[in-house]
Amino acid sequence: MAGQAQSTTTVVIPTDEELLRAQADLWRHSLCYLTSMTLKCAVELGIPTAIHQLGGRASSQDLITALSLPVAKLPFLRRLMRLLATSGVFAVCADSTAEAIYGLTPLSYLLVDGIAADGHMNHAPFLFTATSTRYIDLAMGLADWFKKDAKTAPFDHVHGASLFEESMEQMDPEFHRMSMEALIVHDNFAVDIALREFRDIFQGIASLTDCCCHGDGTTAKAIAKAFPHMKVTVLDLPQEIRKIPADGVVNYVGGDMFKSIPPAQVVMLKMVLHHWCDEDCVKILANCRKAIPSRENGGKVLIGDIVLDPASGTMYETQLLMDVAMMLMKAGRQRDLDDWRDIFIKAGFSDYKLVKKFGARGVFEVYP
Incomplete structure (x- = not known):
C-alpha cells in the first residue's frame, strides 16, 4: 500500500546451542x-x-x-x-x-525456631504467608485480573477482603494471624543492626513518632531503650493499638496517618509507604510534614523502605519480586530514586538524602 512504512525488523533465529540453553532455562523458570x-x-x-x-x-x-x-x-x-x-x-x-x-x-x-539471641526473629511466618494458597491463588489468576477492569488489588478482587485489615480477620482469622506475624517480622527485623549502623541519625532527637508500626511496637521500644532521653510515640489504627500493652516507655496513640500525625521533631515511616500508591504516599507524607518543625529546628522524616536499584546485582531481582508482590497484595509498589524524589517533592518537601543502603532497603532523611 502506497505510503505505508515498511518494517525493517529482522527476526534473529537462535542458534542450536541457544535453543537448547533456552529450553533448560524454560524448565527452570517453570x-x-x-x-x-x-x-x-x-x-x-x-x-x-x-x-x-x-x-x-x-x-x-x-x-x-x-x-x-x-x-x-x-x-x-x-x-x-x-x-x-x-x-x-x-x-x-x-x-x-x-x-x-x-x-x-x-x-x-533465619528459619530456626527457639534461638534466644537478641534480635533473632524466626521468619517462618513470612515464608508460610508468601507460600499460602491465598497468595498463590493471586498469581494463578493474574492474567484474568489484567483482562478485567478491576479497581482493587488482586488480593481484594479474589478474596473480597483486604490483607492485614479487619475484613480479612473476620473472613479467615488464622490466616490473618499468620500474615500479621509475617508483617511484624518483615517490618521489625534487624532493628538492632539499624540502631548500630544509623546511631548518628538518632542522636539529638528530642521526640519521634513511629507511624503504622504493626504489632507490638518492637522498633519504638528499641529506640526508646537506646535513647532514653527521647520521647517516642507510636501511631497506629485504634484496633492495633488496643492490642499493645502499656509499658510506660512508649506513648501509644490510636489514629489514622491519612488524617493527622502526632507532632514530633522526627516522624518515622519504616516499610510503610510501599504498601500504598503514589497518591496515598503524598497524602501521608504531607501529614508528616505538618507534624514536624522546620529543618532548622531539627525537623525531618526518616524513611526506611526498598529502593529499586539495577546496580544492586542479584538483590535487584528480590526488589522486583517484592514490587510484584505489592502489586498483588496491596496495590502499592516499590520505587527507585526518581520515584522517591517525585513523591517527596509533591508532598511539599524541600530536600532529601539517601543516607545509606540497608540490605534491599534504603534509609532516607527528608527535610521540610
Missing part, C-alpha cells in the same frame, strides 16, 4: 516454584531447627532420626536437601564420608 515449596516443606518438618539443635551439622540420616520421619523417606529427603543446598538454603559441609553433611546458611538461620 519449576522454580518447587524451590519455594521444598523450603516450606523443610521448615514445616523443622529441618533448620533440627540442624541447629544437632550442633550445626547433620546428615539426612541424622535428620530422619531427629525428626522421627519414616526411614523409607531417606532417599527422598536426600533429594530435597540436595536441591535446597544447591539453592543456598543449606550449606554442604566438608566431610570424608559418602553421606553429605549439611549446615545452616544465614538464610536457613
